[in-house]
Amino acid sequence: MSAVVNVVLPVFALIFLGFVCRRTGRMGPTGASELNRFVVWLGLPALLFSVVANSTWDQLWQPGFITAFSVGCLGVFGFTLGYRLWQKQPLADASLDALGASYANTGYIGIPLCMLVLGDEALQPAMVACIVVVCVLFAIALACVETGLHAGQGVSRTLRKVSVALLRNPLVVAPMLGGVWAASGLSLPVPVATLLKLLGAAAAPCALVSLGLFLAQPQPGGKVSGVWPLVSLKLVVQPLITWFLAFQVFELPALWAYSALLLSALPTGTGPYMLAEFYGREASRVSRVVLLSTLGSLVTLSACLVLLPI
Numbered sequence: 001m002s003a004v005v006n007v008v009l010p011v012f013a014l015i016f017l018g019f020v021c022r023r024t025g026r027m028g029p030t031g032a033s034e035l036n037r038f039v040v041w042l043g044l045p046a047l048l049f050s051v052v053a054n055s056t057w058d059q060l061w062q063p064g065f066i067t068a069f070s071v072g073c074l075g076v077f078g079f080t081l082g083y084r085l086w087q088k089q090p091l092a093d094a095s096l097d098a099l100g101a102s103y104a105n106t107g108y109i110g111i112p113l114c115m116l117v118l119g120d121e122a123l124q125p126a127m128v129a130c131i132v133v134v135c136v137l138f139a140i141a142l143a144c145v146e147t148g149l150h151a152g153q154g155v156s157r158t159l160r161k162v163s164v165a166l167l168r169n170p171l172v173v174a175p176m177l178g179g180v181w182a183a184s185g186l187s188l189p190v191p192v193a194t195l196l197k198l199l200g201a202a203a204a205p206c207a208l209v210s211l212g213l214f215l216a217q218p219q220p221g222g223k224v225s226g227v228w229p230l231v232s233l234k235l236v237v238q239p240l241i242t243w244f245l246a247f248q249v250f251e252l253p254a255l256w257a258y259s260a261l262l263l264s265a266l267p268t269g270t271g272p273y274m275l276a277e278f279y280g281r282e283a284s285r286v287s288r289v290v291l292l293s294t295l296g297s298l299v300t301l302s303a304c305l306v307l308l309p310i
Contacts, residue, residue, distance in 0.1 A: 003028060006116065011109060011294060014205050018212020032213035035206045036277050039270075042205030045174035047107065048134055051127055052178030060128055064250035065260055070132050072242035073263045076233050077102040077137060081144065091148030097226070099141040100289040101233040104128045105269035109297075114259050117305065125259035135175045138271055143171060145279060146248040170217050178205040205260075207270040214277065214287055227288045231268075234293050237298045239265040258308050265304050267293035 021027040080101040084094030104110065106129045114122035169174065180187070188196070230277045242264035246257045276283035 003086070012271055014208035015215070015291070015294075017132055018209035018214075019216040020212075021209070021222040022213045022216035027213060029217065032210045032217070033277065035210035035213065036274050039207045039210065040204050040274055040278055041170055043199050043206055044134075045126040045170040046166075046196045047200030047203050048130075048171065049174040049178040049181075050188075050193070050200055051130060052135075052175045053181040055127065055178075055182055060126070060131065062128055062256060063127060064252050065125055065246070065256045066132060068242050068245035068250055068252065068260050069098065069129055069161050069264060071245055072137065072238045073102040073104060073133065073137050074140075076238045077140070080230065080233060086104075092145045093148075093281060095141050095144035095148060096272055096281055096286055097230060099137070099272040099275065100268050100286040102137060102238060103141075104129065104238075104263055104265055104266040104271050105236075106266060108208070108264050108269060110263050114262060115191070118255060118258060119261065121255060122259050123278055125256050126263060126294065129259070129263040131175065134171065134271070138275075139172050141272075141275065142172065143261050145275065145281075160218060207274060210277075211270055211273055211287060211290060214273070214283065215291065222264075224288055226286045227285055227292060230285075230289045231293045231296055234268050234289070235265065235296050237305070261308065262301065265297065265300050267295075267297040 018027075018032075022029075077098045081094050081098035084092065089097070106126060110129060111123065111126040114126040128250065161212050161280055179188050239261060243261050246252050246260040251257075252260065268286075270290060272286045276286050
């Protein structure tokens with residue numbers, strides 16, 4: 001329990017600081033948007049590039065772990081997306097809901113939690129999970145949002161616009177360039193590595209403060225519906241799917257199996273909120289999913305730590 005609290009409480013503190021700064025007027029109404037732009041265009045791309053550029057193929061290629069973790073998050077994403085579309089929700093908004101139900105906070109909570117509980121060697125599975133979440137799940141969600149925004153313009157034109165939008169998105173381009181750099185076998189120059197480290201370290205606090213600023217603003221439309229089903233999918237369904245595959249199907253080594261379960265049980269990260277705000281979509285539901293899933297993860301992650309023979 002103390003391991004979870006030690007990692008999650010600072011996350012709440014950053015959200016709360018953003019909330020207080022907005023309510024007391026220390027930061028203005030555009031603060032959330034501007035901080036979010038910093039994260040999307042500078043902080044998070046630097047972090048993703050650095051992680052991938054400093055990785056080797058042997059570290060990243062773990063087929064059993066990748067399959068167990070990916071099926072959990074992509075399965076929940078696909079189910080939620082299909083259900084929201086069946087409810088006649090626009091594709092862009094349905095994609096954001098699906099991302100909110102499946103996007104694990106692997107970077108901001110997952111890496112420090114795994115290393116705290118399982119040791120420094122747990123950095124590798126946490127890093128692989130980060131790449132799956134951001135480079136696969138997030139890219140699929142981006143493609144769905146772009147497709148929804150450009151619907152009705154013809155298949156070829158829509159595909160062209162979606163492809164261009166993805167290739168211009170820093171959250172997709174950064175890990176791709178990182179992979180190219182890793183393949184070259186070159187080390188990052190010290191000044192560049194230091195710059196990326198500074199920018200990457202700023203991504204998490206800025207994203208969380210931005211979320212707090214957003215939550216402090218008056219939310220239109222009164223009560224927001226459909227939040228708890230998304231939270232339940234994230235905190236209960238996704239870990240169950242991953243547990244079954246990691247422990248029962250692939251029988252992964254202890255470190256990788258434990259990491260897969262802990263990483264799948266993480267709360268929703270700020271990525272869906274940042275994406276909703278970036279595209280000017282309704283962010284009230286996804287922001288509440290981030291907040292409530294983070295609160296609920298105190299229970300679900302504690303249960304995982306109690307049940308696992310760590």
